[in-house]
Amino acid sequence: MATVDEDLKTFLQANAPLAAKIGSRVHENHVPMKVGLDGEVVMLSATPYIWFQQTGEVRQDCVADAVGTLPIAYEFALEVVAQSIRDSRTIGALL
Secondary structure (H helix, E strand, C coil): CCCHHHHHHHHHHHCHHHHHHHCCCEEECCCCEEECCCCCEEECCCCCEEEEEEEEEECCCCCCCCCCCCCCEEEEEEEEECCCHHHHHHHHHHC
16 A cells, blocks of 8 residues: 555656656655765756655544544645746646
8 A cells, every 4th residue: 555655756746747847756855866976966866856755744633543543634845946946936836
């Protein structure tokens, strides 16, 4: 069974207008990068891309709820990274 973060990534990648702008460059929690021998950080993802992370969950626990009851909602922060503010806003509007 897929987790909510996997479902979100799949949902974003399946959005045709969004995929036309960013391809499959949707990253969770971090953007792939490497550090060169000279200490320079090199991004391994071309721009534009989206990265996201879960920031919280919403619960409505009741006294009679079973242990391990799932949250009723999840909260995520998404960030669009592009070469220009205009491109970021255009992609953001597709979200």
